[in-house]
Amino acid sequence: MARGIGTKCIHLEESEGKSENYGALSYPIYQSATYAHLGVGRSTGYDYSRLQNPTREQLEKVVATLENGIDALAFSTGMAAIALMMELFKPGDHLIVDADLYGGSIRLFNNVSKKNGILISSIDCYKEDVESYINENTKAIYIETPTNPMMNVTDIEAVAKIAKKHNVLLIVDNTFLSPYFQNPLDLGADIVVHSGTKFLGGHNDTLAGFLVTNREDISEKFRFLIKTTGSGLAPFDSWLILRGIKTLAIRMEKSQQNAIEIAKWLKEQKAVTKVIYPGLAEHPGYEIMKKQARGFGSMLTFRLESKEFALAILEKVRMIKYAESLGGVETLITYPTTQTHADVPKEIREKNGITEETLRLSVGIEDAKDLLDELEKVFKEVERELHG
């Protein structure tokens, strides 16, 4: 019988019933660069840790299981995963990419991929006619849903249909929802990308990235590329992510519950002009989210009446940390204009809706009341300061 995803986070079925590793429940950290051969032509299955390491392999099996893929590869960062994925393409190839993306992905596409001769069309995949941008050189469509930070929701199945029809790859960065809430491969995507630094790790203590696929040919290419370019995740970091994943289910549930409460609270505030959270019924992507995901996540973006108000909030938060990143147990508040999206040209940033009044929250798993108490206190202080 198929197990639930919460169980899959904790138990890798294929390693059950075996007494290897002395029965240790926590998978060992194989801190070894190389492996002795048993004899000529007889290896243990491991040669050198750039190619594969048992701890990394265990993590990769867990992530492949969670995303219903046939293979997952673990990288030193999310960007290392995306950079390796781009090696599938050659000069002259054309990619359609979401306009609103993680800032690092935009920087990679615009500064590295373009330099390497890849042609990029940035469009709003959630609302534009994606098919009309496909030409004979188009090789892939790259989306995030919900996007970072504007929380635009794209219908994965609908875009997958277009991709299949034209024989182009659909690549989905699933970082914001994690496999706990969304499985793009089941909806027709060919490759799933994760920044494992975020929800999968969950503790803001290590970086990691993943590529997951359900295609044999792509898995083979990825395996060749990771061996060749060498950005695989180190054993200790693999272990940290394995440990983080064990609590993915309860972290996702709790942080989502907190996010819903905060979204509702923000909506009541006079100084807040807009709350963008796909779990609010008025969000334009709400119905699609209900169709393709099992939850709404814990990322939300909101706009203040003025830039001064937004900056003053960042000055005054204490328990909530003014920091980049997301998906950890701690609640973080981010200023996309100068942090995650600082390298995105101002016109593009503003066109995407990332104004100077916009803040992003990654809601953690603290007690909701304490988060609301802090926000209440901060908002009151700012209001007094700005309006007397």
Ligand SMILES: *Cc1c(COP(=O)(O)O)cnc(C)c1O
């Ligand atoms: C953080 C992030 C990345 C990059 O991952 P790193 O681990 O920081 O390299 C990619 N995509 C999204 C959506 C992210 O949030």
